[in-house]
């Protein structure tokens with residue numbers, strides 16, 4: 416119940432970014448969606464569209480560097496973007512039936528990674544992992 420929970424929009428200014436209507440719009444669109452969105456879908460939903468798709472894309476890249484968003488490659492090979500709530504290392508799950516995503520603020524891979532390091536001789540510094548399956552609602556519907 417922290418006070419900051421009411422406004423989950425990351426602070427553009429704190430990250431050294433100029434606060435523009437487009438940047439705020441993109442963050443709001445990502446926050447309001449429970450599904451990953453393509454650049455076009457984000458662009459269609461923001462009120463500030465004067466600067467076009469390339470700017471939206473550049474802003475998304477910047478947000479990804481800040482850890483506010485992640486890209487997800489769908490089975491259709493289309494890149495979509497999802498917001499990140501956690502500032503810690505985390506993973507996303509996506510329902511293959513309805514497309515909804517959820518975030519887990521945990522990893523659980525430490526042992527497996529150490530094992531992979533000893534097999535490969537690599538020092539693993541980061542990893543990305545997207546988990547796919549059926550969400551609770553879709554599981555319930557399937558069982559009916």
Ligand SMILES: [Zn+2]
Nearest residue numbers: 484485498499
């Ligand atoms: Zn994320």
Ligand SMILES: [Zn+2]
Nearest residue numbers: 510513550553
């Ligand atoms: Zn689902």
Ligand SMILES: [Zn+2]
Nearest residue numbers: 504505522524
């Ligand atoms: Zn992890």
